Amino acid sequence: MSAELLQRSAAGDVDAFMSFYDQTCAVVFEWALRSQRDRARAEDLTRALYARAWVSASDHASSGISPLAWLISIAPPRNPVAPALKLDRCG
Numbered sequence: 001m002s003a004e005l006l007q008r009s010a011a012g013d014v015d016a017f018m019s020f021y022d023q024t025c026a027v028v029f030e031w032a033l034r035s036q037r038d039r040a041r042a043e044d045l046t047r048a049l050y051a052r053a054w055v056s057a058s059d060h061a062s063s064g065i066s067p068l069a070w071l072i073s074i075a076p077p078r079n080p081v082a083p084a085l086k087l088d089r090c091g
Helices: 003-009 014-036 039-059 068-071 080-090
Strands: none
Touching: 003 014, 003 039, 003 068, 014 039, 014 068, 039 068
């Protein structure tokens, strides 16, 4: 079902993307929370990941992996709040 939702999302179907989000957000946020060890940073990472997924949903079909694995695989290469982390350490 998630693969179909991503396919429809790639065609611009916002409702399909919202359904995909509803189906996957708990697992994705849990992963982000474990990787960031901070709720606010995990929320930022989750938002960045879904923004990237919306833009690149058409890439899933050629990935050959499950929708959830694809979603995690497109995570930003570096934490979008990394500059804030650096400033926190200096302050």
